[in-house]
Amino acid sequence: MTTNRRDFLKIAGLTMGLSLIDTKSAAAPLLKCLGSKTGQKMKLSFQPYNLILKHVFTVASNSRATTPVVLTQIEYDGIIGYGEASMPPYLGESQESVTKFLSKVDLSPFNDPFQLDEILGYIDSIDEKNTAAKASIDIALHDLTGKILNQPMYKIWGLSKENTPNTSFTIGIDAPEIIREKTLEAGDQFKILKVKLGRNNDKEIIETIRSVTDIPLCVDVNQGWTDKQMALDMIYWLKEKNVIFVEQPMKKENPDDMAWLTQHSPLPTIADEALQRLPDVKRVHQVYSGINVKLMKCGGMREAHKMIELARALDMKVMIGCMTETSCAVSAAAQLSPLTDWADLDGNLLIKNDVYDGVKIINGKVTLNDRPGIGIKKLR
Ligand code: MG
Numbered sequence: 079m080t081t082n083r084r085d086f087l088k089i090a091g092l093t094m095g096l097s098l099i100d101t102k103s104a105a106a107p108l109l110k111c112l113g114s115k116t117g118q119k120m121k122l123s124f125q126p127y128n129l130i131l132k133h134v135f136t137v138a139s140n141s142r143a144t145t146p147v148v149l150t151q152i153e154y155d156g157i158i159g160y161g162e163a164s165m166p167p168y169l170g171e172s173q174e175s176v177t178k179f180l181s182k183v184d185l186s187p188f189n190d191p192f193q194l195d196e197i198l199g200y201i202d203s204i205d206e207k208n209t210a211a212k213a214s215i216d217i218a219l220h221d222l223t224g225k226i227l228n229q230p231m232y233k234i235w236g237l238s239k240e241n242t243p244n245t246s247f248t249i250g251i252d253a254p255e256i257i258r259e260k261t262l263e264a265g266d267q268f269k270i271l272k273v274k275l276g277r278n279n280d281k282e283i284i285e286t287i288r289s290v291t292d293i294p295l296c297v298d299v300n301q302g303w304t305d306k307q308m309a310l311d312m313i314y315w316l317k318e319k320n321v322i323f324v325e326q327p328m329k330k331e332n333p334d335d336m337a338w339l340t341q342h343s344p345l346p347t348i349a350d351e352a353l354q355r356l357p358d359v360k361r362v363h364q365v366y367s368g369i370n371v372k373l374m375k376c377g378g379m380r381e382a383h384k385m386i387e388l389a390r391a392l393d394m395k396v397m398i399g400c401m402t403e404t405s406c407a408v409s410a411a412a413q414l415s416p417l418t419d420w421a422d423l424d425g426n427l428l429i430k431n432d433v434y435d436g437v438k439i440i441n442g443k444v445t446l447n448d449r450p451g452i453g454i455k456k457l458r
Contacts, residue, residue, distance in 0.1 A: 120185040120222075124150040124214070126173040129402060129429040145402040148176040149433060150214040152222050154191050159222025160434065160454060161410075163214035164374055164403035164425075168351070171210045179204065179211035191222050198380055209354065209377040216378025217410040217452060224451030231379070231413040231453075232446055241416035242444040245423045246272035246296055254286045265291045269442035270322070272422055276302020280312065284319050296420065298325040301351055306335040310342055317344050323395070323420070325370060326350040337365045346395050356381055359388045368395025368419070373411050374403075386417045400425040409436030410452040415444045433458055 129145040150161040165171045182204055188197050201215050224231045232239060247268040249260050264271055271291075273283060276299040287295065297316060303309040309327050316324065323346040328336050330352035340347045346367035353362050354375040362369060369389050371382045382398070389396050397420040400408050408426040415421045421444050426432055436454035438445045447453045 118155045118189065120188060120191055121153045122150065122180065122183055122185055122215070122218075123153070124148055124177065124180045126177060127404075127433065129404065130431045131402065131428055132430050133428070145429070146173045147403060148173055148180070148211070148214060149404070149406070150180065150218050152185070152191070152215070152218040154222055154226075157222060157225050159191075159218040159220070159225060159451060160406050160456070161214040161216070161218030161221065162404055162406040163210035164401040164407055165210055166374060166401050169207075169210060169374065171208060175208065176211040176214070179208040180214070183215065191219055191226065194219060194223070194380060198378070202377065210374040212377040213373045213379075213407070216380055217373065217407060220379045220410065220413075221451035221454070228450050230446065230448060230450055231410075232416060235383070235413070237413075237416040239416065239446040242412070242446060243415060243418060243421045244269040244442045245421040245439055245444050246270045247424050247427070248272045248274065248298075248422070249287065250274055251277060251283070254282070257283060257286050258290055261287050261290050265293060267439070267442060268293070270294045270296060270420075272325075273297050275299050281315070284316065284321075288319055292320060295319070295321045296323050296325065297321055298350070299327045301326050301329045303327050304329070306339050309339055313339075313343050313345050321345065323348055323368070323397075325397075326352065333362075333365045340364075340366055343367075348395065348397055350399070356385050356388065359385050359392070359394075363392045363394060366394075368397065370397045370399045370422070371414075371418075372399045372401065373407060374401050379410055379414065382411070382414055383417075386414060390417075395419050397422060399423070402428050404429065404432050405434040405436030406452070406454055409434070409454050412437040412444050412446060413452055415446075 127147050127149050129147055131143050134143050146165055148163045152159045163176045198216055201212050220231050224234060227234060247264045249257060249271055251274050273295050275297045313324055325348040327347060348368045348370050349362040349366040350370040353369055359369060371385050373382055376382050376385060386396050396418045398411050398415050398418045399422040400411050403425045405426045408423050412423055423444055434454040435457055
C-alpha cells in the first residue's frame with residue numbers, strides 16, 4: 079500500500095525528528111513502513127473501571143476508597159492503542175458523561191490514525207467540555223501511532239529520557255503523627271515531596287515534615303490563601319524551609335492579587351486550577367511564574383505539548399501533573415516530562431488494581447522505557 083506526499087508530510091510533521099530526513103533519498107523505505115492501509119478503519123471501544131486506592135483519601139468534604147475511570151482502546155490494522163479518562167471532581171465529569179461522549183464519537187470518516195489534527199479537531203468539536211473523555215481518545219491515538227512507527231512517543235518528539243525530572247510524592251493533610259510516618263516512608267523513595275497546605279495549620283505541617291527530613295518540598299495551596307500580604311510572608315517563611323515552588327496559592331478568580339504576589343515572591347508560583355487549555359497559557363502569563371499541565375484538563379498529549387512549547391516561549395516554568403489514574407494516563411504524561419521542570423506523576427502509585435505496566439519511578443526519577451507508543455503493557 080502506498081502513502082501519498084500529503085500523508086507523508088503529515089506524518090513527518092507529527093514525527094518532527096524525522097521531518098529533517100531528505101524526502102528524495104531517504105523517504106522511500108520510510109514511506110513503505112508508514113503507509114496507511116486503504117480501507118482499514120479505526121475501531122473505538124471503552125469500558126468504565128473503578129480504581130481501588132491503597133489508602134482511603136480524605137479531603138475536607140469526604141473520604142473515598144475508589145476512583146472511577148474509563149479505559150479506551152482504538153484498534154487499527156490489528157494494532158491496539160490504549161487510552162484513559164480519569165475524572166477529577168472539579169472538572170465535572172463522571173463515567174456516565176465520559177461514556178455518553180464516547181458513544182457519540184464516529185471515527186469511520188477517518189482512514190488514517192496519523193490524521194491527528196483532523197481527528198482531534200473533530201473530537202474537540204463534539205462538545206465544549208469533556209476534556210477527560212477527549213484525552214482518552216488523544217492518548218489512544220498517540221499510543222497507536224507510536225506503535226505503528228514502532229517508537230516511543232518521547233523519541234518521536236525528539237526528546238531524551240535522560241532529561242526526565244524527579245517526581246514529587248504528595249503528602250496529604252493529616253494528623254501530625256500520620257504525616258511524620260508518611261514522610262519517613264516516602265523520603266526513602268522520592269527526592270521531592272509535595273505538601274498540601276491552605277488550612278490554618280500550614281506552619282505546623284511543614285515543621286512536622288522538617289522534623290524528619292530536609293529533602294526539598296513543593297507546596298500546593300489549592301487556592302487556600304486569601305490575603306496577598308499574608309501569602310507573601312508565608313512564602314518567605316517557606317523559602318527558609320527549603321520549599322522550591324508554590325502551586326495555586328490564591329483564588330483563580332483574583333488575577334490582580336496573584337500577579338502582585340508573583341512579582342514579589344522569592345519562589346516561583348505555579349497555576350493549576352487557574353488554567354486548563356492552550357488559550358489559558360497566555361492569560362496566566364505574568365500572573366504566575368509557571369503552569370501545571372495535566373492531560374485530563376487540556377484534552378490530551380497533543381494540546382499538552384503545545385501548552386508546554388508556548389509556556390517555554392513565554393519564559394514560564396512548566397510542571398506536568400496527573401490525577402489518580404492507571405499507568406496508562408500517567409505513562410502518557412511521562413512521555414512529555416523531559417520538557418518540564420518538575421513532575422507530579424504519582425497517581426498510579428496510589429492504586430491497588432492497575433491495569434497496565436508502564437513508566438517507573440526509580441530513585442525518585444520518572445524513568446521511561448523503550449516500548450513503542452506511550453510505553454505500556456496490559457496486565458489484565
Ligand atoms: Mg494542584
